[in-house]
Amino acid sequence: MSAARLLRFTAVLLALVLVCSGVLAQDETEPIEETPAVAAGTEAPPLQTSQLYSEMEWVLNDMMRCIEELRNAEDLQSKRLLVEQVEELLYRQVEFPFMYQQSDSPNALDVAPIGATTDVVDGREANPLAPLFAQAFALMGIAKGYEGYAAAANDYIDRAKEIYGNVLSMRVRIDSFQVPKELNHWLADSRGRWGATSSIRVTFYGKTISQEVVDGLNLKTLHIKPEDAGNASPAMDYNMLVAQHDFLKGMRRYVVTDDLDTKRRDNKFFLYLPPGKYRLMTEVSMDYGTIIEVHANPSRNHYMVETIEDGVTVYPVPDAESIEESVVPTGYRPLEPAETGSEQGQ
Amino acid sequence: MRARYLFTLLFVLLLCSPTLALEANQLRDMFVAGDYQGVVNLCDANAGQIEQSEFADQVLLYCGQAKVALYEENGSTPMLTSAIEDLEMSLNMYYLHSTSFALGKARVMALDKTSTREEKRALIWKGLGEMWDAINKRHGDEGFTRAVVSDAILSYSLQYKKLITDLVIKEQDDPAMVMWLTARIRMLTDRFKQIDPSQGENETRQGNLDAVYSYMQELYEATYFDRNPVVGMYKYNGDSNEHDYMQDEETQEMFHKSLYYYNEGLFRVRIPKARAVLHERIAYLCSLYISEDKDKKIEFYKQGFHNAADGLVIMDRIAADKPERADRAYRFEPDNTDLIAQLQKHYGQNLSGLIYLMWERQDYQSVVALRQNVFDKGFDWKTKANDFLLIADSAAKLAISNVSDKIMYDKYKEMCLMSSSRAFKFSLAKFNGRWPTYDEEFCEAMNAYSGFLMQFGETVEASNLERTYGPVCQEPPAEPAALEVEVNP
Numbered sequence: 089m090s091a092a093r094l095l096r097f098t099a100v101l102l103a104l105v106l107v108c109s110g111v112l113a114q115d116e117t118e119p120i121e122e123t124p125a126v127a128a129g130t131e132a133p134p135l136q137t138s139q140l141y142s143e144m145e146w147v148l149n150d151m152m153r154c155i156e157e158l159r160n161a162e163d164l165q166s167k168r169l170l171v172e173q174v175e176e177l178l179y180r181q182v183e184f185p186f187m188y189q190q191s192d193s194p195n196a197l198d199v200a201p202i203g204a205t206t207d208v209v210d211g212r213e214a215n216p217l218a219p220l221f222a223q224a225f226a227l228m229g230i231a232k233g234y235e236g237y238a239a240a241a242n243d244y245i246d247r248a249k250e251i252y253g254n255v256l257s258m259r260v261r262i263d264s265f266q267v268p269k270e271l272n273h274w275l276a277d278s279r280g281r282w283g284a285t286s287s288i289r290v291t292f293y294g295k296t297i298s299q300e301v302v303d304g305l306n307l308k309t310l311h312i313k314p315e316d317a318g319n320a321s322p323a324m325d326y327n328m329l330v331a332q333h334d335f336l337k338g339m340r341r342y343v344v345t346d347d348l349d350t351k352r353r354d355n356k357f358f359l360y361l362p363p364g365k366y367r368l369m370t371e372v373s374m375d376y377g378t379i380i381e382v383h384a385n386p387s388r389n390h391y392m393v394e395t396i397e398d399g400v401t402v403y404p405v406p407d408a409e410s411i412e413e414s415v416v417p418t419g420y421r422p423l424e425p426a427e428t429g430s431e432q433g434q
Numbered sequence: 435m436r437a438r439y440l441f442t443l444l445f446v447l448l449l450c451s452p453t454l455a456l457e458a459n460q461l462r463d464m465f466v467a468g469d470y471q472g473v474v475n476l477c478d479a480n481a482g483q484i485e486q487s488e489f490a491d492q493v494l495l496y497c498g499q500a501k502v503a504l505y506e507e508n509g510s511t512p513m514l515t516s517a518i519e520d521l522e523m524s525l526n527m528y529y530l531h532s533t534s535f536a537l538g539k540a541r542v543m544a545l546d547k548t549s550t551r552e553e554k555r556a557l558i559w560k561g562l563g564e565m566w567d568a569i570n571k572r573h574g575d576e577g578f579t580r581a582v583v584s585d586a587i588l589s590y591s592l593q594y595k596k597l598i599t600d601l602v603i604k605e606q607d608d609p610a611m612v613m614w615l616t617a618r619i620r621m622l623t624d625r626f627k628q629i630d631p632s633q634g635e636n637e638t639r640q641g642n643l644d645a646v647y648s649y650m651q652e653l654y655e656a657t658y659f660d661r662n663p664v665v666g667m668y669k670y671n672g673d674s675n676e677h678d679y680m681q682d683e684e685t686q687e688m689f690h691k692s693l694y695y696y697n698e699g700l701f702r703v704r705i706p707k708a709r710a711v712l713h714e715r716i717a718y719l720c721s722l723y724i725s726e727d728k729d730k731k732i733e734f735y736k737q738g739f740h741n742a743a744d745g746l747v748i749m750d751r752i753a754a755d756k757p758e759r760a761d762r763a764y765r766f767e768p769d770n771t772d773l774i775a776q777l778q779k780h781y782g783q784n785l786s787g788l789i790y791l792m793w794e795r796q797d798y799q800s801v802v803a804l805r806q807n808v809f810d811k812g813f814d815w816k817t818k819a820n821d822f823l824l825i826a827d828s829a830a831k832l833a834i835s836n837v838s839d840k841i842m843y844d845k846y847k848e849m850c851l852m853s854s855s856r857a858f859k860f861s862l863a864k865f866n867g868r869w870p871t872y873d874e875e876f877c878e879a880m881n882a883y884s885g886f887l888m889q890f891g892e893t894v895e896a897s898n899l900e901r902t903y904g905p906v907c908q909e910p911p912a913e914p915a916a917l918e919v920e921v922n923p
């Protein structure tokens with residue numbers, strides 16, 4: 089074939105490919121939704137602050153609704169489910185999209201609002217969204233208060249105050265959305281129902297955590313039990329159930345694992361238990377487990393958590409008392425531009 | 435040379451032919467046409483290749499939805515499991531509200547296949563979460579508007595509402611789950627509180643918004659009914675089916691469903707006022723019943739009548755209760771006066787229907803047996819005079835048939851005259867002490883009473899009656915002639 093012929097052949101081929109691509113483009117299946125989600129891997133346009141504001145208002149509404157039901161709940165099981173619901177709202181709607189900015193799935197919608205919120209982190213109180221974020225944490229605190237966990241409630245309130253100092257003077261409608269009252273009022277109301285709660289904060293720090301092991305943990309494979317069987321009581325059973333949930337939640341949501349998508353997490357989480365000794369058991373360590381000793385002074389309750397084979401082990405942080413007692417998560421640190429970019433596309 | 439170009443052209447066209455794109459379109463068309471088995475067959479035939487397709491997410495969505503539809507038809511568990519897998523895979527590839535919604539719905543459908551309470555809870559939590567995410571994200575796409583939301587959100591919300599209200603009933607043995615589901619129902623209804631149907635883009639949209647707004651308000655109120663969301667959901671489902679009953683044969687199923695839900699609610703209700711409300715609902719529903727089958731009509735009128743009577747007894751007790759116990763029994767409870775008025779109305783409607791049907795089938799004994807239910811009530815209803823007259827007529831007929839038995843004859847004669855007299859006095863009372871004017875019902879009662887008096891030989895009294903009120907009922911007054919107004923051109 090001569091060079092001219094070859095050139096002509098190539099030109100025809102290219103033209104055909106171009107025509108074909110045009111045909112394909114026209115023949116593409118029509119989108120099912122009017123406004124389809126942004127495809128995975130593409131950068132979503134940042135949402136407007138006003139829209140984020142509206143979104144946060146709905147999240148807060150939902151949280152308030154759950155707290156309203158929590159106030160009226162009489163049995164512990166109901167309380168537990170409602171507290172879990174508030175926790176999930178906080179995590180899925182606030183912490184995950186606005187702080188951790190991870191992409192556990194290629195679902196770009198979850199990633200979309202992140203680009204617009206780095207200023208929330210930097211601006212703190214100056215940002216119009218900061219009071220709403222703070223309110224979300226304060227509501228979580230109030231929910232824990234109604235559940236009977238004073239220490240947990242205090243911790244969440246402290247986190248809320250870190251974001252927006254005046255958070256407790258903000259008014260919310262919890263009473264079936266009838267009368268707006270200050271968060272202070274609801275905090276006092278929830279405190280009134282704490283009773284003689286004695287749970288103390290225990291902090292866990294992640295170290296060498298396998299995502300695979302975390303994925304395998306559930307209420308059937310992980311148990312926390314009091315070391316002294318004589319402590320058994322309905323209240324203690326409930327404490328254990330909550331601790332079990334909190335441990336699983338901490339491992340799944342807040343600990344950095346060997347999965348890159350988790351690298352921006354706080355890498356620490358909390359449990360709240362009465363002073364005493366407890367045994368943490370996973371499926372592979374059912375017979376022996378590891379011991380968690382809870383002291384009345386929370387500064388002594390710092391543990392490392394590690395995964396070994398298919399199980400989990402915890403051990404005290406050697407210099408626990410030197411750790412500054414702050415519950416403000418590291419997720420609030422200003423983000424490095426490179427860091428932001430690295431996760432956007434995931 | 436030309437042949438080579440042609441061959442190349444055909445070859446490239448073949449390479450570029452958008453088979454996979456067409457496949458998604460094809461599946462969509464088949465799915466829309468309701469050919470679910472065809473969609474599933476195609477999905478199965480291409481099982482290994484779907485994931486490679488550029489439109490795999492959409493293909494999997496149709497595969498999953500078709501399998502869910504087939505599961506609904508034949509209840510095949512492997513079909514549902516496979517549907518969930520397809521939808522999960524689709525969602526992992528590309529987020530669409532519709533996929534998330536369909537997946538959540540499929541998960542909740544799989545509930546019947548689970549055994550332990552924990553598994554059920556986990557499934558419901560996940561399924562409803564995915565459906566709620568779809569609604570929330572769709573709402574986000576629309577800028578979280580408050581006054582107006584799209585038809586897509588309305589559709590999602592109605593499906594979610596149906597599912598969650600059924601779940602409350604299904605999971606009633608798990609009080610914690612019921613509490614949590616109630617919170618989720620209220621989360622849903624909260625979103626519709628600020629809807630302003632008048633701001634809809636056109637009349638159709640305004641109508642849609644208005645309908646959903648009302649449904650949600652009713653649902654919200656129902657969650658507080660009897661301070662027990664389970665009973666509330668029975669009532670709500672009863673109300674929903676009652677709305678859909680169009681008083682024809684085609685929608686009879688709705689009537690029976692509604693009655694079923696109300697009766698199940700009645701079986702569980704604890705607060706007397708709520709019980710009275712359910713009695714009222716049943717009485718109302720029964721009064722609506724229309725059928726060619728008269729036995730059924732009698733059966734349901736009886737049921738309606740007894741429910742209204744029971745409701746009124748409860749309301750009498752509530753009224754007689756000490757004032758401190760007359761506080762609000764539950765949120766959104768109806769006003770006592772309104773509830774009593776409704777119960778009285780349905781009492782009358784059902785009783786009138788019953789009396790008429792018995793009279794029509796010439797079961798006069800049954801008609802007169804109902805007389806105390808008309809005589810002894812200290813309230814009125816629209817067709818009360820007619821009921822008196824039908825009782826009087828039945829008693830007259832029974833008297834004639836017992837003419838050889840003096841005791842029985844006198845008994846029925848007295849019954850007839852008393853009943854017709856009550857009809858007459860009832861009609862006269864409508865004039866509130868004023869001298870009566872021509873009124874069809876009054877004249878009918880007067881003529882009937884006079885006729886029965888004559889029939890039983892009470893001629894003097896009949897003559898007195900005719901002399902006093904006869905002129906009033908001579909002829910209806912002529913319509914006043916319209917004034918002719920002269921209009922200047």
